Amino acid sequence: MNFxxxxxxxxxxxxxxxxxxxxxVLKQLNVDPITIKRIVVALYEAEVNIVAHAWEGKIDIxxxxxxxxxxxxxxxxxxxxxxxxxKPGFSTAxxxxxxxxxxxxxxxxxxxxxxxxxHISSEVGKGTELEMTINLSSIISK
Amino acid sequence: xxxxxxxxxLNLKVLGGEEGLQKDILGGYTxxxxxxxxxxxxxxxxxxxxxxHKNVMAVASLKELAAVVLIKNNVPDEDMLEQANEEGIPVLxxxxxxxxISGKLFNLLTK
Ligand SMILES: Nc1ncnc2c1ncn2[C@@H]1O[C@H](COP(=O)(O)OP(=O)(O)OP(=O)(O)O)[C@@H](O)[C@H]1O
Ligand SMILES: [Mg+2]
Numbered sequence: 326m327n328f329x330x331x332x333x334x335x336x337x338x339x340x341x342x343x344x345x346x347x348x349x350v351l352k353q354l355n356v357d358p359i360t361i362k363r364i365v366v367a368l369y370e371a372e373v374n375i376v377a378h379a380w381e382g383k384i385d386i387x388x389x390x391x392x393x394x395x396x397x398x399x400x401x402x403x404x405x406x407x408x409x410x411x412k413p414g415f416s417t418a419x420x421x422x423x424x425x426x427x428x429x430x431x432x433x434x435x436x437x438x439x440x441x442x443x444h445i446s447s448e449v450g451k452g453t454e455l456e457m458t459i460n461l462s463s464i465i466s467k
Numbered sequence: 468x469x470x471x472x473x474x475x476x477l478n479l480k481v482l483g484g485e486e487g488l489q490k491d492i493l494g495g496y497t498x499x500x501x502x503x504x505x506x507x508x509x510x511x512x513x514x515x516x517x518x519x520h521k522n523v524m525a526v527a528s529l530k531e532l533a534a535v536v537l538i539k540n541n542v543p544d545e546d547m548l549e550q551a552n553e554e555g556i557p558v559l560x561x562x563x564x565x566x567x568i569s570g571k572l573f574n575l576l577t578k
Pocket of ligand 1 (some may be wrong): 370374375377378379399401402403404410411415416417418426427428429430431432433434453502503
């Protein structure tokens, strides 16, 4: 099954809309609550990163029996040093974004902590692509 | 403890999301950083913050928090309250600081 959402850069009044819509889908699909929570945290952080740091983006999600695969591709400034961006506390968020309580530099860590695999690629001046997978069986088999 | 019991005990004013006043509070978290709450609050927690915009409700709803408490008589944006009403997540306000209200809540919840 495929699900697609688009994200507007800079529009904080809509930040989280895709995450909230996909959460409803996961509930309908009867995914277990713990896995839903992990997916929602990772998806929300990645969605908000497009809103906060990029110009526009697309979210493509593929769900099968074993996993949820999420691809977020944006047009934006890109990330020059991905290792540095992953460090807790590192943020390039603007003062106005920080005032809203974003820009703690914790989002990418939240993503990493909640997915089974994460791959980030980016080209400065062009955009960023995040691929993450959450295994649907991981909780059950543990 | 239910949200309504805490509202009563601590003299909080309900600004929106009345529908959720019967929800059980399972713990609390005090933070003004949304990613911090996203990463560390749990379902059923009450969230103490000075943030007053709509994204607070997005986080509260995604994390299935019990309620949001605004400190120092902070005034929420209109669209924050609209979303609180839609989601049925209570938004309460206190005149106390984050420290003081967190302390009182901690005492009530761990009694
Ligand atoms: N999609 C993106 N496009 C461009 N830069 C990005 C993107 N996502 C993350 N970054 C860069 O990586 C940094 C760290 O991201 P991270 O999500 O960890 O923190 P943040 O967004 O700054 O703050 P927080 O997520 O805590 O609100 C950002 O400040 C930004 O410089
Ligand atoms: Mg972020």
